[in-house]
Amino acid sequence: MRVRKAARLFCGLIVAMAATGLAVSAQAQEKKIKIGVIYDLTGPLAGGGSELQYTGARIMLDQFSKKDVEGYKIEAIYADAQSKPDVAINEAIRLIEQEKVDMLLGFFSSAQCVPVAARVEQLKKFMWITTCISSAVLENKNYKYVFRPQASGDQFGMMTMDFIAQNAKQKFGKDPKDLRVAIIHEDGAYGVDVAKGNEAGAKKAGFNIVLREGYSATAPDLSALVTKLKRARPDVIFHTGYNPDITLLLRQAREQGLKFGALMGHGAGYGVYEKLKEGLGTDVNYVFNADPISIWLANQKAMDPKLPPMIQMVGEEFDKRKPGVAIRSAHVGMAASNTYVFLTEVLPRAIKKYGGVDPDALRKAALEVDLPEGGTMLGFGVKFHGEGTPMAGQNERSFPVVIQYIDDKSYVVWPKSQAQREAVLPLPKGTTYSNQ
């Protein structure tokens, strides 16, 4: 009897040990990369475009988590930055130290990007920025582990100025020195950086800058700014803002009778057409916006042939998640495309060539990405400025385009190589803000 009991115990022990061993070995075999994804899902920035960015990144991550990448499973852990830089930093640290993620991806707001990038670099973790554009994130920082395939803020500002400079004589009938421009912006890292590009572009073109001013995106009243704009009488207003402040400014501009020839927006709130339309009605007609091209507007014929089916997939998934949207926001495609570049260009190379997903392997793989124009869904190529350069980690081949909203559709109007139609410039007579 005692022997039988001992045998049973012995068998039990063997089974338990085998089971534990199997589990351990299964765990050892299952290779995965844990990606911490941070966007603003609550707070004012969520509705200003961050939630759409999250949707785009998530569509792509969900797609890739269905399969392996070079034997590695994709596990995404999502966090909400709540539209606050301190929360973004805390969440980044939590994901790195507690959730043990291998890297971070995302980030909508430049005000969050600047401090988070510094902290992540300090911790020697890999960071892939899909969205925020401020040059201050990377300029003269010489980071090793922070990469941004997205265009930088001053490029946005320069692009819209270049567009107006090339059209000043033909459309406004004015020499550049006679063209009056106003540069207004929210006073965060994003607005300041785009305005810096605007100013550089205006000086290069020889425009007369009649007003340059920043304001807080949460200011409850912008009527004094509108009064100043009325006094300055600009032909073109270059505006960088998030969504609540854009609608407040333009509503107060209408109420106070501000007139101008063209309004140039620069991403963020200007990229969410549905909200602009809801807040401003038909006044949003003929407004311009600089952003990376919407993946649904990009020239698919000039693209790598494997990209159009991905664009279609992102569109279909987006329609399932957000049915009834008139214009699919550029925000969605931006995050989807930049996430796709990481998942198809950086990650496989890091695993195959550098043996894993540690920060150094990912960094080396990122530095080797060399996509020509047409190599991404956003139309531009990817090649990062190398270490030791002033913009280390910034994609040197990215560029935004200028689009114009016309009758509930958006058209690329600049640069000429991407243009889908001639721009309507200046604002036609009879429209709310027209100074004609």
Place this chain on the structure above:
Amino acid sequence: MQGFLEFFDIYLVEAVINGILLGGVLALLALGLNLIFGVIDVTWICYAELVMIGMYAMYFIVQYYGISYFIAAPITILLVAVLGALLHYLVIAPLLTAPPINQLLATGGVLFVLQSFATVAFGVDFRNLGIRLPVLALGDMNFSYARLLSFAAALIAMVAVYLFMTRTFTGTAIRAISQDRQIMALMGVDARRIYLVTSALGGALAGLAACLLVLQYDVHPFVGLSFGPITFLICVLGGLGNFIGGFIASFVFAEIISLGGLYSDLEWGYVLAFAFFIVMMFIRPAGLLARRS
């Protein structure tokens, strides 16, 4: 002379009038909060969030149920009044005798609850009522009817509250209880009922502010952040519980913001307004209209 004319240009007049109209918006917000401050002596940190809930109520009643704005407004005022009474009954009443910091923390908690509730229930999207009021044009100057409405409503509400407080038995009881909470109970006044009425009235004023703000601003769960802090500063500047002081402080604050923003960067307008607040706290710590003891 030329410089004088340039300084007093038409844009200055427009900025002054816009300052007055912004003052109307701020006065409307400060009125209800002052009532609560003055009578119940509790800081409703979540006051601007009650306004936010009211704005959502207006949005849904008008947009989703297709009910006219003028019918939706009284429904919203009633709804937020009930919310104010509920807030008192569930959160404030149990803490009436607790230290002020506990009351502050409790209403601070309600602020986060309301913000989170709105985020979960309504999402993070900005919503717009879609009503575009005409513009009043006076020569080269243009003024928003929505702001004129707020200004008029603030004036009327101020007079109505004043008459209610001075000409009715309940109003007199409210004023009396604000002077001595303990003694009124001994004189047969039902303090709990008075508190409840005051909270409902404060809520109704928040509802009224919501009806008018929804014409000017997008609704989102964090809209209160734009108004909450400034409303508190105005109440303190005017003297806690002092309606007329709060009313005047609203216009002083708004004019500093408007004129400061016109002659300097917009943000300097706010800096000057806050600097003025700090200086006044040294000179008149009990508020603009406080009597010297």
